[in-house]
Amino acid sequence: MAARYDHPGEQAAADPIRLLAIRDTPLSLDEVHAAVQDAAAGGTAFFVGTVRNHDGGQDVDALGYSSHPTAQAELRRVAEKVVADHPVRALAAVHRVGELAVGDAAVIVAVSCPHRAEAFEACRKLIDDLKHEVPIWKHQQFSDGTEEWVGAC
Template identity: 65%
Template sequence: MTAVRLLDIRDAPLSLDEVYAAVTDPAAGGICVFIGTVRDHDEGHEVSALGYSSHPTALARLRDVADRIAVECDVVALAGVHRVGDLAVGDLAVVVAASAAHRAQAFEACRRLIDELKTDVPVWKHQTYASGDAAWVGSPDVPAAGAPVAGTD
């Protein structure tokens, strides 16, 4: 079985149980899960609405990140899902998990998966503040139109 067991970008609510189940394995002595939720503030501003959108290559980019981490880290399994669309405060925005024979490897792989997802996968957050102002947050580089992206041929 491949180490990358679940990856998705979806507009439906996320399931912690689904992600956890994807990385559960008899060979795993440690499972690390990260859950990103929508908070009610950001950098001193009260957040009143939030939406995520993604580039069409986002899932392929997430696959590239997960495949690289699976090779570079000693993991049993990896899983990650990110939500897009309009979310409310408290909603799950992203859930990633890693399992490994030992906790150190599970922690390292989980941290790398969320960190590299945030920097390398083109998913953008649009926040509207109570003041009426709005801002786009987190804009990873996106391939130029027509540029090849691994996993999309």
């Protein structure tokens, strides 16, 4: 009898990076979901980061994201590392730049893998590394008139 992981569907796909983008238009969960659908995936994990109306005990009135010109290449590097370390069937990551409103999606990532535990782990790694390594910065304006850059070096 063949081992559980001998089937090709139990392995990473040959080209699992299906969608990577940094854009100034609204993000679509449907677009990301379509990008990571894979018949061999038994688990698909998503993370959607949204703009909230507060941060650090202050009310947020406005928020904008900006990115460095290398951000797209860094996003690809992060995605390739996740793919190298996990049996990813499909991966997608999109991040918004520009002015966003409370409730808007700022980032959506998704990963499909043969099993749910792998999908959860790979998705967590993808969003954590994206937030720490891709040069995208958040500018928050608070209701008391103060402002703050988050993630800027």
